Amino acid sequence: MFIDFFYTLRDRGVPVTPTSFLRLHRVLSLGLIHSVDEFYTVARSILVKSERYFDIYDQVFASRFHGVELQEPGDEELSELAKLLLDEWLKNPRQVADALGVDEEELARLSPEELIKYFFDRLKEQTEAHHGGNKWIGTGGTSPVGHSGYHPGGMRVGGVSRNKSAVKVALERRYRDYSQEGPLTRSQIGEALKRLRRMVPVGPKDVVNVDKTIYETIRNGGEIDIVYDRRLRDRIKVILMIDNGGWSMDPYIDLVQTLFHYVRAQFKDLTIYFFHNTIYDEIWLDPQRWNKPEKTLAFAAKDPETRLIIVGDASMAPFELTSKKGYIYLSSMWTRPSIENLQLLSKTFPHAVWLNPRPACEWWDAWSIDIIRQVFPMYELTLDGLDKAVGYLMSRN
Amino acid sequence: MTIADKINPLNTFRGASRYVLDEELAKIVNVSIAIEMPLLLKGEPGTGKSMLAYAIAESLGMPLIVLNVKSSMKLVDALYQYDTLTRLNDSRFGDSTRNVSNIEEYITMGKIGQAFVADNRTVLLIDEIDKADTDFQDDMLDVLDQMQFDIIEIDKTISAVHRPVVVITSNAKKDLSDPFLGRCNFHHIAFPDSDMMRRIINVHFPNLQGDMVRACVDAFYRLRDIEGIEKKPATRELINWIRALKSDPDFVLSELRRGDVPYLGVLFKKSPDMHIASRRIAQMIR
Structure with missing residues (x-):
């Protein structure tokens, strides 16, 4: 279940939502992930939405999966997560239902207490069905099918594998440059200031004003009178x-x-x-x-x-x-x-x-x-x- | 849908003939297709963000529809256009084959609309989303989330026949809004290292000799490392540069190894950058 992984990411300041966490579980239960390497990559793309947090993710991933025994989450943790899910549900029922793979309307009939209970049961069920962390993902390489643990008919990669475990890759902290602590650079200032503009009409009248055109045409008794406006420019x-x-x-x-x-x-x-x-x-x-x-x-x-x-x-x-x-x-x-x-x-x-x-x-x-x-x-x-x-x-x- | 359907070999991305795909990205693309989530790609210019969509389309044999986002764009432009002027004109002169009282004949689909009504599953590339304002981004994600939109003029709902594979690119250093990010899978494409770059070059120039490739790529990374450059040359520049070198009959490989770099203008597009680079090259040769 990796609940502690989820919480560690949150504690370290990565904005991970419970919805995306559920989505990750959906991917796991679909059998799309076959090794820790793949888990590293896919979990990052689903949970972490900015390269600024990649470095923190690497650190958390490395410490979490580096020779650490995975532990079953306690009921307390599960109910915490269930409450978080309720918040998400209130904001966006559709997404949560999608992530759980159930019908939105079915959930909508439940009261908040029932919802919490429902989420709790679902989370518990997922935990037990897979006997805790490691079983969620097959071990890389030992998978009976496919090349280096890939699914049969999976993708072929352009070139050799990187030959490093995900944990090692994570330990390299390749994304340190992107983490937030860096100084403000010129292009970042550009991004921030891009929105500062004031659009005013200037220049030649070369844009058709449809509303006025229709109005003037009717006033003209059907004789077409096309009205032009000036273009909006930043001034x-x-x-x-x-x-x-x-x-x-x-x-x-x-x-x-x-x-x-x-x-x-x-x-x-x-x-x-x-x-x-x-x-x-x-x-x-x-x-x-x-x-x-x-x-x-x-x-x-x-x-x-x-x-x-x-x-x-x-x-x-x-x-x-x-x-x-x-x-x-x-x-x-x-x-x-x-x-x-x-x-x-x-x-x-x-x-x-x-x-x-x-x-x-x-x-x-x-x-x-x-x-x-x-x-x-x-x-x-x-x-x-x-x-x-x-x-x-x-x-x- | 069963898992087997989703991972149908025919529908799994394997990289395309001119695109070198790394392991991480391949996995992310396949998972995004399987769980039908838009994939948001960020990264330096020239890391092949948009090219990925072309590659997916090519390798999965799907048509590609490209929406180039502009700052002035409104969401409805990407969905459909209602050609009022032609209708007005037709109603006045009545010399067209269209039926003026049927508004639907004056509605044409925008890029997102085209992807929705297409007969086959398509790849929809939404290029440089960061150019548009936040409202555009959020509204668009709503449309992609529900896979449908309304044409107000004729009170008709267009629903996607096949959910397109959506690839979104952004150059922004700044993050997009939270609701937007919540609905995408995310990947940041790092600039390729020199091994990867050699493979990319091999894909583009299959007949190029190994030592030439090595010399060009080495020179390229040396130039990227020069300090104070504002716009570093990217993959696109390297490919064009090699093309220039290849077509020059006077070009000698040993010169390049010695540190001399011809056609600097292909690599550096800003004059201060070019100035800095040529000065550094002169120093290195000496």
């Missing part, structure tokens, strides 16, 4: 503001550079500004923050449909945000506290986010992060965070 405007000053941003230079390069390639209508720590009365178009200043107040006149993305660690002394003379360069005299500038930007651009390269678990230790989060929604500069940020930027708020 999103993006303003990117990058904190490029101060030692606190140093560890994140690579990350921000990656974002910067990609964003430049992705968006046609993009302006990039630079600031140090937070935004004061001026913000610069040049990375040196010297030659091309622009007044922050002037942003109030810009197109509010523009998406504003601010990148910075938002970590600074509180007075930098709130004091009129908060700027860390004492020679400068500013008239408005920085927080007011941030509020002005957030009011002008309803679609604005703050991306923070510091991991979210560290955010609590800087008071300034708290304050800025009240003004801008803040997301981690990770694949996940970018995804959420894009979701927010595209929402109609």
Whole structure:
């Protein structure tokens, strides 16, 4: 039954659903799997849905099947699984019924308690019928039929076998590169930002508007009048503001550079500004923050449909945000506290986010992060965070 | 259906004439066909994701239907099209053989629709699913799950005559949505190692001499290892490159062994990549 295999995968963070686990059992009971090698491959394709988890799968598989005795699952484990199945059932009865190989309607007549009982019995029955783990799969090579344990009439493989047991393959951890811990790469940023676009009609009128055409034709008394529209094109405007000053941003230079390069390639209508720590009365178009200043107040006149993305660690002394003379360069005299500038930007651009390269678990230790989060929604500069940020930027708020 | 039916030798995938199949993938394909689940393939460009569908179609003798997903595509486009304009035109001028009052005559099947109504079981390749938005993906999986869809205009339900073998490819580094993944089997095709690559080359160029193959493949992996390359050359580039070398009468194998690489442009498609590569090659020769 491999119930502990299932739970270990879940404990290690692989999102395995009970439905897919049942599906695996269906494959086993169909007699499609004849060796541990095949089990390794097929179970992975059914249970694990992203190469990012392949590495964890390999580790769990290796430790689970590396000279470890398989144990019968206890009733307690079975009833846990039965409860999980009920959850799945509530979400998608059809899939669960399919995976069990029974009629959906037959199950639909049962009450939740009866369902749990039913699932429990089915799981128990499967366990007993096969006398625990190892019997679910034949031993590789000793199968009486077929070449190297394959089913008669099975597939022929292009070339020699890899000559290693699945456990050895798993121990190699071939998929370490794909596991989630890797840094954000350029193409990943591309994937995340792909959805950031705003379709507006532009260009020549060359698409037929069927509804209007029918309407106009009827109005014309049947004389055909074809109405054309402009095509939808992406015309999103993006303003990117990058904190490029101060030692606190140093560890994140690579990350921000990656974002910067990609964003430049992705968006046609993009302006990039630079600031140090937070935004004061001026913000610069040049990375040196010297030659091309622009007044922050002037942003109030810009197109509010523009998406504003601010990148910075938002970590600074509180007075930098709130004091009129908060700027860390004492020679400068500013008239408005920085927080007011941030509020002005957030009011002008309803679609604005703050991306923070510091991991979210560290955010609590800087008071300034708290304050800025009240003004801008803040997301981690990770694949996940970018995804959420894009979701927010595209929402109609 | 009994097991024997499902594993009918005629219906089991064995790899095709131009496709080198590895053991893992063969097993996954066969199980997916047996339990009638769509197979989602991910992997670097050039690892043969789409080619697999062609190979399945060839080896199982099924027709292949390809749906190339585009970002602007709506699900209904993949199911069927209702040609309103022709109908409007026919109703106005009345010079066609179609019966204007019969809407069905103006409905043509999209790719998924074609796979459903085909007389034989087909292989349906849904290529680059990641280009479409999440809603498209989820809705499409519903259709494939139930193997039927409605044509609203004529209130008719189209059900699959034979469940097609569905192969879906994605280039995305990002994961697809959970409901989508829940309904697919998944495999990630790793970039082939040099042994596998030599076999692939042998399949494409059966008459090529062994030392030539080895030299080309070695040079190819050396080039892939150069740091700072954005788009690494893939299998497709290697095959085209060998084709270029073969057709060049002046090409000498010893030059290649020495480290010189002609026709770099076939392998590197981006000018910064080409620049980096040619500089590294110059260094290596010296």
